[in-house]
Amino acid sequence: MKPADVTTIIWGYIALSVTVSIIAAQYLEDRYITATARPFRWGYYCGCMGLACTPLTFLFLFAVIGAANANQWKLVGELSVYTVVSGIQSVCGWFIIKRRWWAWVLSTILSFNIVVWIINWIYGRNRKDDFLGAEVARPLSRATPPAPAAPEPLPLLPPSFVFACLYCSQPITATRDKIGSDGGCPKCHKSITVPQPTA
Ligand SMILES: [Zn+2]
Numbered sequence: 001m002k003p004a005d006v007t008t009i010i011w012g013y014i015a016l017s018v019t020v021s022i023i024a025a026q027y028l029e030d031r032y033i034t035a036t037a038r039p040f041r042w043g044y045y046c047g048c049m050g051l052a053c054t055p056l057t058f059l060f061l062f063a064v065i066g067a068a069n070a071n072q073w074k075l076v077g078e079l080s081v082y083t084v085v086s087g088i089q090s091v092c093g094w095f096i097i098k099r100r101w102w103a104w105v106l107s108t109i110l111s112f113n114i115v116v117w118i119i120n121w122i123y124g125r126n127r128k129d130d131f132l133g134a135e136v137a138r139p140l141s142r143a144t145p146p147a148p149a150a151p152e153p154l155p156l157l158p159p160s161f162v163f164a165c166l167y168c169s170q171p172i173t174a175t176r177d178k179i180g181s182d183g184g185c186p187k188c189h190k191s192i193t194v195p196q197p198t199a
Pocket residue numbers: 165166167168169170185186187188189190
């Protein structure tokens with residue numbers, strides 16, 4: 001295999017990983033929406049890209065073995081670093097999808113990419129609570145928001161009530177807005193004050 005072919009395969013694999021990760025991130029975003037968390041599309045994308053490192057880890061591992069057999073120890077050292085970094089990225093990828101903060105930090109540092117450092121630092125800082133609350137992230141359906149609680153019905157007050165005249169015990173009907181006001185008894189014509197209803 002010519003070096004040009006290897007380069008083509010690597011770039012092809014990267015392009016495939018990016019495409020699959022974007023699709024997977026959208027899928028995960030739709031499926032694992034949480035009630036309180038912010039959108040996590042970029043986080044899922046980073047996690048998927050981490051998982052995409054898994055085949056590369058094994059590829060590097062085989063290359064390490066090959067180099068060791070050929071007694072190319074400088075190459076073994078170099079490839080071992082790639083194997084370890086790639087392996088850590090794979091594991092972090094899985095735990096980033098699970099919203100583990102340590103995985104986010106470790107994966108960001110090991111990206112060795114200043115642009116990723118800046119983006120992920122800002123992104124992670126804005127979502128730190130969502131990361132730490134990882135254990136509450138469970139599938140929730142977007143279609144069924146919790147039904148709002150029905151308001152407590154107000155006690156229905158009858159608009160008028162009956163009281164007895166203090167002097168002649170004549171039943172008198174009064175409306176509630178007349179409580180406390182003075183008036184005359186329709187029977188004995190004495191001056192009375194409309195009392196508070198007793199029941
Ligand atoms: Zn009376």
